[in-house]
Amino acid sequence: MTHRRNLFFLTTVFVTCLTHARTLNAAEKPLEVDLQAFVGKPQLETVQVFEVGRFPNVAVTVNGTVLATFGAKQVRVKRSEDGGKTWGDEISIGEGIHGGGTTVDESTGDILAFVEDNHPPAPLSVYRSKDDGKTWNADKVTIHPDSKGKMPAMHMNEHGITLRHGKHKGRLIRPSRNYGKGNRPESLFPTHYTNAMFSDDGGKTWQTSEPFSEKGTGEACVAELSDGRIYYNSRRHWAPEGKSPMRRWVAIGDDGGATWGEASICEVLPDGPQDTTYGCMGGLVRLPVAGKDILIYSNCDSPKGRNHGTVWASFDGGRTWPIKRLVHEGRFAYSSLNAGRPGTPTEGWIYLHFESEGSSVARFNLSWILGGQATGDGTIPEDLPR
Template structure:
């Protein structure tokens, strides 16, 4: 935020268990209602991490997370969901979407289909790891107990019931030397314009660990079959890791990726063929990154097509959540709004209506996953000067 601005926080418990946060800037004051959706230690799970959120065609919000037995990435995780029918003010009971005994489920990535043969369907893609085996210790290939598998499920009733998990590993993963793959985490997208309108695009990164590459897997039949896109070429300055993708106003795609060893800035690339291939990854000067997953959506909330990227506004720490706004397709991100001034990790934005977006994010040292509603005024404050 603007270094001359001030941040004042007042918190109180409401009937909906919301925390009211007031952020005061030179540009004005916004009252942001913050609601805890997943809280560690509740619901039979020690930790909840890795959020995903979508808005269905009917307006229902579905918030997904990994329900973990510990902070470990691969500790017998389940995939769970909660729903809201009042734009995130209140949330229904938590339900388990998938539980694989002896396996750990990771990286939930959801998308709501608005067109095509399965319009109205919700797709949910995620990985299945051997419990206790992380991305640095799984095997190459598609079979056997020590491989990383990719599963997809769907719901045709707004998330009330879900299909049996279907293994699509051979469609979305390359053979050796690739070991692990990861969807997003966050959301997938369905393209709305151009020659690839209707295509479903899922963002991926692939190992081996420490040598990650980012790419898309895509489907032109509503998720029945998937094709494997090419990885984005690296710029020799670190690697892209966890990644999100959005459709730009001209129908091309932008990816924004977490940097690993890349100098404290997110990486981006562009696809003009619906995610089949990408330009070379480049650091984004405006998007500071302490090496943390960040969210990305396309919207018209500021009166014109724009992109919104969320993440920590720090090159060193996962703190001070911020939403950056671009109106030139991601070439620059000159405007930003504060989201949450404390501990802030993984985040996923979702378009609500008009000028409002919701953000589902990890806070307070990943002890909670919370939802906040943010206004995107056309005169948003300039981005902070960050190291």
Template sequence: MTPSLEIVPVFDATRLGYVQTRIPALVRTDAGTLLAFCEARRAPGDWSEIDIVARRSTDEGRTWGDLLMVARSEGPGNPASNACPIIGANGSIHFIHHHTYKRIIHRVSRDDGRTWSEPRDITAAAASFRTEYNWQVFAPGPGHGIRLRNGRLLVPVWMCIPGGPSVPGGDHRPSCVGTLYSDDDGANWQRGDIIFRTEGDFINPNESTLAQLPDGRVMINTRSESVCHRRLVATSPDGATRWTAPAFDDALFDPVCMASLLATRDPATGRDVLLFCNPDSRYDPREYDAVRSCARENGIIRLSPDGGRTWPVARVIDAGPFSYSDLAASPDGTIFCLYESGLWGEHAYHHNTHIALARFSLRWIQDGPPASLAQFRAVTALAG
């Protein structure tokens, strides 16, 4: 187990021949291998020529193997993006992504992530939302999906009916959120209910992350552009239906950025804990664009001992640039955070060139300060 914080570089766009590396996703396989994924972009922008690549680590993230091509772009304006890996049954690893925000693709690896099956189109599951919401843009994740204790595979998804040039960021807005699920280890996929819509105080909910709580409920934690800058949450008994009413979690700041949620067990106590990671820039008053995005810096890991009701403990992973991230854990209590760590240019969070892995232990988090706002300010100042 890693007792303290270590940071290891994983993807470097400048060495790979790409302009950007963005949108990390991370899982730890049943064999103990870490699989790190990212989008390798040949130009800036979500609609550019984008491949999905991966690297494997068999020594808990200390070293990484050669670059693997998982999904290729179909050319400029036709990206392969939004990696969503899921650990399945009997050593299988499922991989969901989209092509051009219109086709949803499923692949499987049965050799610990070394190779991947031919793409299988599962857009029919996404298309079934159209009877209720006639989306034109659809994307999974990004970040890992989950396998419930009953075997259900679960993927968060967001979709939108583009608002056009009169709407800031109108190619992705306005939006709503739901899930896709499979009850036969990926053979067939179905849609769940729409969970969050753009209505009232809930503005453009989109990229989401999932975790199964100790009592079996599924929690969804979602980015939005709501004026309160807090994460949207809801729970469901099965991850697909009967979601609770949307609510903001006052403890979880949202700078308008993807985040990661992870349920794991503390080996020292045998108790389940919930982890949450994102950039917490609540002390930076800058807003960068028409959707009020805040600075993507000061990456924080938080721990909840009670299924997300409270978040009493937190630590700074990286006080510098920190944008999208994804979490995984090993049984010995080592936590892994794959995150966008290298930025350049004005509004730099759009121009990430490096992705790193932070390794630390649950004890390292638990030894951190109480998660009060004043102490966050002090910790951030010391880290900077």
């Protein structure tokens, strides 16, 4: 009996130490680099990752493993441990439709994936990986409704983030939405609204933000600026009279994602092809450059049809978007963006996971974007290394 008791004690101590070490290792890894990491020789490489399916996210773990999550009926992930050069076999996360919001907890290294049983509103499962995306297990979570008493839906939003600044440092936040009176018919679109949900306990308990100020919105992106404010960028399925139906809604949150300021239309960024008012999910990431607010946005740049996948760059936190560059001329629908981690094979790379006859991942650097086309909206900083 004494031997068993000692063995149990030693095992408990060992597991506790491992967990503590993993937490320290994740929390102590550098999060931001000098701008020089993202410039140099212009580079673009594209590889097909999934042959069938829909709904992409891309995430980069604290160890620098690139994760491409995907799936309309079975959510799967592929992993790259060499910065996106090569990809491993498909790994199943869970059965259902991808809810987006794939989130890396930078405090622990855990990764969260969100899977709904079918097109929402629908039951939700949250999966957690503690080993860089190799294995996934269903997680028991609590999600609280918004101030209207409405529960958030997940599908199909951009990846989540960990906040790095201010009193909410360490908070997980991901965009979410509410389908109002229902997903269809289209006459119900004006009842939809976008929002976000956030967690201060590593994803066990989630609060839902106040609604975005504009209706007819859903499928959004968030990025934390260097001063701790959150830039919110949303697709719209409907626009009130007098508002552009083919450009993106944007707003700023200054309280860690609990509320959102007055929304405005970004006249530069397209919301999908310009022959429809239906919009298209886009990608967004802030490059992890210390003291800079360089944002990259992705969507179609097309007068007709979901094609001509393009990225835009902002150097002032989304106020202006002076340059864009075509990534993929052919079929291009939903997309997701993320950026590499300092001190790993991903450092200096920008990753774009997009739908195109299955899905592909493009990786490129900022110098490659700088060889693109001026939009006429602002200017590129003169001191930016080329």
